[in-house]
Amino acid sequence: MSPFPTTRNLQPAAAKSAAAAGILYRGNPPALPKRQRVELRCQKCGSTDLKKVSLVYRDGLSQMKSRSRLVGLLFGAQGPGIITGTSVKSGILQSELSRSLNPPSKWSYTKLMGGFFVLTCAALFAYIVFASASAPPVSTLPVKLYVFLAPVVFVFFLALIWRRNNLIYPRQFADWDRSYLCQRCGTMSTHDP
Numbered sequence: 001m002s003p004f005p006t007t008r009n010l011q012p013a014a015a016k017s018a019a020a021a022g023i024l025y026r027g028n029p030p031a032l033p034k035r036q037r038v039e040l041r042c043q044k045c046g047s048t049d050l051k052k053v054s055l056v057y058r059d060g061l062s063q064m065k066s067r068s069r070l071v072g073l074l075f076g077a078q079g080p081g082i083i084t085g086t087s088v089k090s091g092i093l094q095s096e097l098s099r100s101l102n103p104p105s106k107w108s109y110t111k112l113m114g115g116f117f118v119l120t121c122a123a124l125f126a127y128i129v130f131a132s133a134s135a136p137p138v139s140t141l142p143v144k145l146y147v148f149l150a151p152v153v154f155v156f157f158l159a160l161i162w163r164r165n166n167l168i169y170p171r172q173f174a175d176w177d178r179s180y181l182c183q184r185c186g187t188m189s190t191h192d193p
C-alpha cells in the first residue's frame with residue numbers, strides 16, 4: 001500500500017481540528033475582494049480585461065497587511081523593538097501599483113489645529129525673546145496684531161478645508177471610484193457602472 005491515501009486523509013482532519021480550536025486563517029482568499037470582471041472595453045487597446053481601480057488599490061493594501069503580519073510572525077520572537085519597526089514600515093510597504101492608485105484624501109482639521117498651535121507657540125516664544133531684549137516700555141503691538149490677524153487666517157484656512165472636503169473631494173472620489181485599469185496595457189479610463 002502506498003502512503004499517499006493516509007497523507008491525503010490527514011489534511012482535512014488537521015484543518016478541521018484547527019477550525020474546532022477556533023483558529024482563523026485571516027489571509028484566506030475569501031477575505032480578499034474577488035477580481036471583478038466588467039464588460040467594458042479599454043479605450044486604448046480594446047481589451048475587455050478591465051479591473052476597478054478601487055479593487056486594485058484594496059488588493060495592494062491587503063497584500064501589504066498579510067505581508068507585515070508574516071514578518072511580525074517571523075521576527076516577533078526576537079523582541080518588541082522589531083515588531084514596532086515592522087508596524088511603522090507596514091505603512092510604506094504597499095505595492096507600487098496600489099500606491100499609484102491612492103484615492104483622493106480629505107484635508108485634516110486636526111492638522112490645521114496642530115499647525116496653529118505650533119505657530120502660536122513660536123510667536124509667543126519670539127515675543128518673549130523680543131520683550132526681554134527691548135527697553136522697559138515694551139510694545140504690545142505684535143500681540144495686538146497676532147490677536148487680530150490669527151483668527152482671520154484661521155477662519156480662512158477653515159473655509160478652504162471645508163470647501164475642499166465638501167465640494168471638491170466628493171467629486172474626486174466619485175471619479176476615482178469609477179476608474180478602471182486595463183490589465184493588458186495599463187491604461188486608466190473612467191466608466192459609469
Ligand SMILES: [Zn+2]
Nearest residue numbers: 042045182185
Ligand atoms: Zn488596454
